[in-house]
Amino acid sequence: MNRETQADYQHRSPMQSGRVSSRLPGFYELPIGQRREIIAGLSHMNAKEAECFGDFQTLSAEKVDVFIENGVGTFAMPLGVATNFTINGQDILVPMAVEETSVLAAASHGAKLARAGGGFQTTSTSPIGTGQIQLFPEAGFDFESVLQAERENLLAYANEGQHRLLSRGGGALNLTWRFIEAIRSLVLYIDVDTRDAMGANLINTICEKLSKRIQELIPCEMGLRILTNLCDKRLARAHCKVPKASLSNREFSGEEVVDRIEKAYLFAAHDVYRATTHNKGVMNGIDPVVIATGNDWRAVEAGAHAYCCRTGVYQPMTRWWKNAEGDLEGEIELPIAVGTVGGVTKLHPTAQAALQLMGNPTAQGLAEIIVAVGLAQNLSALRALASEGIQRGHMSLHQGNIALAQRQGAHTS
Ligand code: MEV
Numbered sequence: 001m002n003r004e005t006q007a008d009y010q011h012r013s014p015m016q017s018g019r020v021s022s023r024l025p026g027f028y029e030l031p032i033g034q035r036r037e038i039i040a041g042l043s044h045m046n047a048k049e050a051e052c053f054g055d056f057q058t059l060s061a062e063k064v065d066v067f068i069e070n071g072v073g074t075f076a077m078p079l080g081v082a083t084n085f086t087i088n089g090q091d092i093l094v095p096m097a098v099e100e101t102s103v104l105a106a107a108s109h110g111a112k113l114a115r116a117g118g119g120f121q122t123t124s125t126s127p128i129g130t131g132q133i134q135l136f137p138e139a140g141f142d143f144e145s146v147l148q149a150e151r152e153n154l155l156a157y158a159n160e161g162q163h164r165l166l167s168r169g170g171g172a173l174n175l176t177w178r179f180i181e182a183i184r185s186l187v188l189y190i191d192v193d194t195r196d197a198m199g200a201n202l203i204n205t206i207c208e209k210l211s212k213r214i215q216e217l218i219p220c221e222m223g224l225r226i227l228t229n230l231c232d233k234r235l236a237r238a239h240c241k242v243p244k245a246s247l248s249n250r251e252f253s254g255e256e257v258v259d260r261i262e263k264a265y266l267f268a269a270h271d272v273y274r275a276t277t278h279n280k281g282v283m284n285g286i287d288p289v290v291i292a293t294g295n296d297w298r299a300v301e302a303g304a305h306a307y308c309c310r311t312g313v314y315q316p317m318t319r320w321w322k323n324a325e326g327d328l329e330g331e332i333e334l335p336i337a338v339g340t341v342g343g344v345t346k347l348h349p350t351a352q353a354a355l356q357l358m359g360n361p362t363a364q365g366l367a368e369i370i371v372a373v374g375l376a377q378n379l380s381a382l383r384a385l386a387s388e389g390i391q392r393g394h395m396s397l398h399q400g401n402i403a404l405a406q407r408q409g410a411h412t413s
Pocket of ligand 1: 277278279281282381382385390
């Protein structure tokens with residue numbers, strides 16, 4: 001191990017070399033305070049500027065060091081509360097961590113429109129994630145017969161040692177497979193009910209364990225063993241109805257807005273460029289709740305977008321239509337892999353507070369809240385886009401950012 005001292009790092013400062021080197025061997029072994037001093041020195045920051053790497057008041061240096069490697073600070077993000085949500089007849093305050101102006105206002109507005117029609121109705125499937133085990137069987141080997149005969153044994157083996165998960169009603173449930181001729185590869189799919197955990201570690205552990213047993217049964221070269229983020233057995237759904245009367249505004253009658261929102265949805269359903277932006281708006285609602293609860297928003301993003309391609313054509317995440325009474329109805333269905341126990345969710349004090357604010361939902365309950373927020377966010381965006389346009393409301397809210405930037409510019413120039 002090449003142990004360089006802080007002085008060694010600073011010796012290689014941009015002043016001397018002309019540019020910063022990203023080679024920092026042993027950096028990860030230093031205490032956080034020292035890491036911070038080093039990067040501050042390398043980038044010529046004074047002590048005040050280095051304070052912008054964040055404080056450790058909510059998230060201690062100890063936790064940062066456990067959560068990630070090479071940690072030097074924390075990144076503060078605005079945390080807000082979306083109002084007006086009623087989900088399955090119960091009012092709920094929704095925590096959202098996001099940097100974008102107007103997201104909280106839009107979510108709360110969408111929830112208010114839905115509230116006029118009774119709020120959101122949500123459902124979800126069991127929290128089932130899927131792991132993939134890829135292998136390259138010896139040519140001519142009858143893996144089909146072996147897997148058929150051993151399926152139940154393999155499932156039992158996967159569940160060995162998982163007493164707590166099994167006692168809570170979870171565990172490995174099903175094993176399927178397919179042979180991909182083009183790459184001469186057999187892929188096994190193991191479905192696991194992860195209960196209130198997001199389950200990535202659990203599924204990956206099961207995949208790796210199971211692969212060893214499979215290698216004893218099937219002569220093969222082992223490939224990848226990892227969960228899929230396309231968790232299409234772990235779906236959350238929300239539905240809402242908005243009375244046309246709630247949608248009227250200065251420019252358009254309620255009936256006209258319903259028609260225009262339906263057309264806006266159809267635009268997204270027939271144009272992938274629009275579908276992408278439509279879905280970005282949905283994720284404006286989803287990601288902030290996923291982040292506020294300490295969950296993996298990259299996993300949710302990957303799964304949600306892949307799910308939109310399940311027909312082979314990228315589709316909008318929501319659907320809107322005019323019902324027989326002329327009111328607006330909308331729905332959403334997405335795979336949402338989130339947990340309420342384990343990992344960062346359990347250790348991050350703000351994530352714990354966020355869950356508490358929502359009444360400590362189960363993982364399924366949280367997934368349902370998340371899709372309801374996505375639907376509300378989309379409703380609010382489409383309502384504005386389909387009538388006065390998005391900029392009027394957005395710019396009036398954005399004024400604060402502009403004024404702040406001007407004040408900061410005045411202070412620093
Ligand atoms: C902006 O962050 C999100 C929107 O572009 C979404 C949409 O166009 O539907 C307003």
